[in-house]
Amino acid sequence: MIQAPKGTKDVLPQDSYLWQWIEQEMRDIAAKAGYREIRTPVFEHTELFLRGVGDTTDIVQKEMYTFEDKGKRSITLKPEGTAGVVRAVIENRLYADTLPVKAYYLNCPIFRYENPQSGRLREHHQFGMEFFGSQSPSADAELIIILLTLLKRLGLKNLVVHMNSNGCEKCRPNYHEALRAYLKPNENKLCDVCKTRIDRNPLRVLDCKVDADKPEVKNAPVMLEYLCEECDEHFHSLKAILDQMEVPYTIDTRIVRGLDYYTKTVFEITMQTEGRELALCGGGRYDNLVSELDGPKIPAVGFGLGTERIMIEMQNQNIVPEAPAVIDVFVCSLQNQDRQEAFRLSQSLRTAGFKADSDHMNRSLKAQFKYADKVGSRHVVIVGGDEETRGAVAVRNMQTKEQTEVTKDNLIQFLIEKGN
Numbered sequence: 001m002i003q004a005p006k007g008t009k010d011v012l013p014q015d016s017y018l019w020q021w022i023e024q025e026m027r028d029i030a031a032k033a034g035y036r037e038i039r040t041p042v043f044e045h046t047e048l049f050l051r052g053v054g055d056t057t058d059i060v061q062k063e064m065y066t067f068e069d070k071g072k073r074s075i076t077l078k079p080e081g082t083a084g085v086v087r088a089v090i091e092n093r094l095y096a097d098t099l100p101v102k103a104y105y106l107n108c109p110i111f112r113y114e115n116p117q118s119g120r121l122r123e124h125h126q127f128g129m130e131f132f133g134s135q136s137p138s139a140d141a142e143l144i145i146i147l148l149t150l151l152k153r154l155g156l157k158n159l160v161v162h163m164n165s166n167g168c169e170k171c172r173p174n175y176h177e178a179l180r181a182y183l184k185p186n187e188n189k190l191c192d193v194c195k196t197r198i199d200r201n202p203l204r205v206l207d208c209k210v211d212a213d214k215p216e217v218k219n220a221p222v223m224l225e226y227l228c229e230e231c232d233e234h235f236h237s238l239k240a241i242l243d244q245m246e247v248p249y250t251i252d253t254r255i256v257r258g259l260d261y262y263t264k265t266v267f268e269i270t271m272q273t274e275g276r277e278l279a280l281c282g283g284g285r286y287d288n289l290v291s292e293l294d295g296p297k298i299p300a301v302g303f304g305l306g307t308e309r310i311m312i313e314m315q316n317q318n319i320v321p322e323a324p325a326v327i328d329v330f331v332c333s334l335q336n337q338d339r340q341e342a343f344r345l346s347q348s349l350r351t352a353g354f355k356a357d358s359d360h361m362n363r364s365l366k367a368q369f370k371y372a373d374k375v376g377s378r379h380v381v382i383v384g385g386d387e388e389t390r391g392a393v394a395v396r397n398m399q400t401k402e403q404t405e406v407t408k409d410n411l412i413q414f415l416i417e418k419g420n
């Protein structure tokens, strides 16, 4: 039997309602803040991610799904959502209209060749929001507040916002020097990839999945102590806005994020539990990415939220909402000759806005009842017998078992009044 590739997950019919519910909340919260949806291709030219995400990151060095297409182009399945959006903003000159440009993507498939385990998939889905055109810390605060509001609306509790600053091109070189000086003496304790990173991009050692937790790395100098005046001021202003809005957060100097494009603010939201837990979402400011990808100098900030991780937490916290009924009204046929009429009635119930169905399996009346119960029908309509000769049907309430004769002309009104 052919199985799904390792690290992928099917969304089955019995579970898709949860995706749809979460998507509806995401759409709603994004629209209320003036963000519109953007959809970009699932694959892009590999170069976009080499330049955008950074060629010393774990994502680029170890995790990308890259292949040559029949035209001999190097193509990569999206390993994250931001670079594609930035490419689309530049290519379509979205910035030439009014700024800011506020865009979101909904359950965009993301591919990373990771070691599959709980919360780490090879294909996962992200809800992301990207805000182009503003340097103001109020844009960073807006995104953090949107995230918290969304997660709370989904019923999640004990959320912790971890924030840090990654500095900018002015202050980061000094920090890199300090980091190199600290890491060099312990070089031989690091993985082979990190040995090469010390010179090229020492920040990457701090979030390497192999090395990050080693004591030689844990006690490394922190960026916050090296911020220039502008970055320091930005971080202070962001904290002041969050304080004023009574949004709790913790400063976490170990958040460096796994992508190279971040400048200034970086953040992640986790659940407050013992030990080091997986982030539900992560994001930050990337003021240089648009220009690095050959666009104009436009600051930006955004986040990505892993939908599968939210679902794991909803299951852990026992807050998954109940599945809605598959069918509101099931139209049974008493005898074989009544099937055509049952089919016709179910169609007109659909037109009237009900989730309605009739039997396609040649089942007995008893078996039709059993099926109606299984798909959650509150009412069953029975076509045939004496009622049929009177232009009527029997309507059975599946909970109370109460049965009422209703003329076909009054059926829709009757079901509406009964709250179906």
Ligand code: HAM
Binding pocket: 079, 080, 081, 082, 112, 114, 119, 120, 121, 122, 123, 124, 125, 126, 128, 129, 130, 258, 259, 279, 280, 281, 282, 283, 284, 301, 302, 303, 304, 305, 306, 307, 308, 309
């Ligand atoms: P990221 O932190 O790499 O950021 O991913 C965002 C979220 O995607 C994570 O917090 C996590 O919930 C989920 N995620 C990541 N990898 C996996 C995986 N292997 N399996 C399941 N879920 C996963 C980004 O991708 C940035 N593009 C976010 C961003 C947008 N920054 C600015 N704008």
